[in-house]
Amino acid sequence: MTNAVETRGLRRTYALDRRAKTGRSEVVALHQLDLEVAEGSVHGLLGPNGAGKTTLCKILATVLLPTEGEVRVFGRDVRTQTRKVRRDIGIVFGGERGLYTRLTARQNLHYWCALYGLRRPAVRARTEQLLERVGLVDRADEKVEGFSRGMKQRLHLARGLAGDPRLLLLDEPTTGMDPVSARDFRSMVDELRREGKTILLTTHDMDEAETVCDVVTLIDGGRVLAAGDPRSIGALVSRHERVEFDFVGPVAETVRDLLDLPGVVGCTSVSPGRHRVETADDDATKAALSLLVDRGATALTTSRPRLEEVYLKLIGDRGMAVR
Amino acid sequence: MRVFTASFRFQCQLLRRSPGDLSVLVTAPFFSLLFLSMADQAHRSALTPYAVVAPVFMSVWSMSLFVAGDLISRERGTGTLEGLVATPASLSVMVIGRITAAVTVSMLAFAETWLIAWLCFGIVVRVPHPLMLMATLATSALSMAGTASVLAAVFVLVRSARIFQNTLSYPVYLLSGVLVPISALPEWLRPLSKPIFLYWGAALLRDSLSPSDVSSPVGRLLAVTALGAIGFLAGRLLMHQVLRRVRVLGTLGRT
Structure with a gap:
């Protein structure tokens, strides 16, 4: 099986504001991180706040550059083959932000689909398909600002799928969701896995990781602590x-x-x-x-x-x- | 082109949902009223074309500056900027498509001004050169969008770039002869007018409202287009550099 994601010696630092007088000039978010995500798998990234999970997602999404090391998505370098990498990825950030709330769900998806270079008929078809998939067909022409947290998150997922990506990055997608919405969301992830998509999911939720992930990687301080099948990783303790x-x-x-x-x-x-x-x-x-x-x-x-x-x-x- | 047209349509949808963003269409009639009153009071009918064209160009340019500046801040605020950058589409093209939409809508200021002149002053502004008028409005709109995209790039890098937005409004109206003839400017300042596309666009628009022939129409339209294209290329280049810089710094999504 080939790797959807491969990082070697990945290091990412952020410069600190000198005025903060912390005595440090930079903070290390990822520290020589080596990670492999097999194509077609659901890979969980577990770690506390500040572990480096979101930083890794942003690097894979090409909105952040690595400070050092090598990062490949389906064999393509995120630094030099940025546009090709972008064609293969979709990203879903957790939380309320990331949608045009004054527009309808359909208008949101039309725009995001168009940004992947689809022609108008294809944009319309893809939008309908996505609305169907996330169960928002009946609410498609309502403004997003009136949506519940769970509905917004489903729309987030649809947005992430606008370009029909091979790799879907889900950054804490169920944060703040009620248990029913979270369960529905997980079943959608399961469906995507069956379709052969690769999913990298960051989460704090152990049950979520145990339920949906084929492999989990525990990271802290930008370092990998452990990795393996969530059901057998218990052997570590x-x-x-x-x-x-x-x-x-x-x-x-x-x-x-x-x-x-x-x-x-x-x-x-x-x-x-x-x-x-x-x-x-x-x-x-x-x-x-x-x-x-x-x-x-x-x-x-x-x-x-x-x-x-x-x-x-x-x-x-x-x-x-x-x- | 697909990204451009999709962004154009998208901005029109946003403007429909946020009518407050079209405030220039509220201020344009007041400017028209004021400028036409001044020309009327001074009995200087030669200034009437300036009084008609100035509110239009002021509205459209101020709209393009507003959208260019606010677009990035709003995308940051809604948390969509990182998502947009992560798509294969060019952010420059998205920005230009969206500014062009706003600029096109704000062209309604021309109709408002026409109505004010007729209803309040009995002046029927005739258009003896309609094709020239259309061509001037179209090239000026694209040039405004191209030039304003430079500002959008600056906003990606610097979050408090509002000062640039202000600097590029009234000083530019005066310098480019939109508001008053450049003959009213000191001699040493006049050469600075010609590199501004607004100078060529405003002059052409005035000429298209005048019964006499428009001199060197193609050359002057080319000047508007070329200066707009320079703005567009500068904006694109700057956006590319700025995006690289913020990806290194990690400040793209910071609000």
Whole structure:
């Protein structure tokens, strides 16, 4: 499989205002970043605020130049083959901005489609197709300023698809969306994947990344911390399966017996009355489950470490701080 | 050309939704009233063509400056500037298409002035050279859009470029002989008038309203077109350089 995106030693810095007197002349947004996004995949980019996700999207969208390093989109250099790269990409920035709110959805899309050099009949056809796809046909002639957040975001997605791009960059597209709109949005992403489009999605939402992404890359401080399949990336924090259970009453004896089982490597309390056993293999899991059923444990579940745990483990809980 | 026409149509749609942006069409009749009153009061009928042409060119040029300046700021404000730059279309062509639309709409100032002259002063402005009038208005509109695109490029780089916008209005009207004959300017200042396309355009427009033959019409139309083309090329070159610069600095989308 070829790569839709390839970065090698990508570095991007921003000059700081000298008047700010921070003692630094520049801030590093991306630090020797190496990244590969396979064609046809949905690739999640996870990281806290200031990690460099939007900077990377902007470089791939050609609105920002790399300071150092190589960046290729479908094998084309973003520096020297800018116009060709632009034909292959669509970008959707999150948030309320990015649309002409005094115009209708149809007028917005007509213009964006025309900017990709389509003739008028093709512009009209593409616009109708996009409105249909994002479910805005019935509201197409209403001004965008009256749209809900979810409708605006669907129009954003349609705008990003105006040029029928091979690579779609989605920069935190579900921020501020209600759960139903976010779910609809994810199903649209899934549809696009089935059509063979490559999607690079930046998000804070672990569930979103786990649900829609084939591969996730965790970045922080402009560096890649980890990358892999969101369902197996949990191995980075633990290779073990876990069994969680509720237990009413003294649990010490049960814990001791669990730890005596071969293949059980740990047992911790995760919340009052709820506990987690970590096992090294399937046999140990079966034995632990059997013992817990015998002792009257309830609400038993088995799972692998979730992406959220990996995120918190690698990036840490830094509250509101931004690097 | 597709991007130009799409941008032209798009700006017309925006203007329909934002009638406040057409304020020049409100001020043009007042300017007409004022200038025609001054010519009438002074009993100088020779100044009547100036009183008719000046509000038209002032409206159209001020509209092109306004749109050129505001277009980039508004795109930044709505968060669409980065999206526009990320398309394969040339930002210069988009800008020129949109300024041309605004300029074309503001040509309605000519009809307003004509009506003011007739209704308030009983002056029926006749057009003995209609083709010349049309050609002058068309070349002047394109030249204004081309020249104003330089300003749009400056706005991409400098967010507080409003000062340029102001500098290029009244001093230019006076210098180019739009408002008063250049014979009223000091001798040493007059050579500065000719490199301004407005000088040629305004003179041609006045001549197209005069019964006598228009002298060297082709040469003068070419002068308007050539000066507009220089403006267009300068705007395009500057836009290219400026976009490269803001992509290096990372300031393209900053509001």
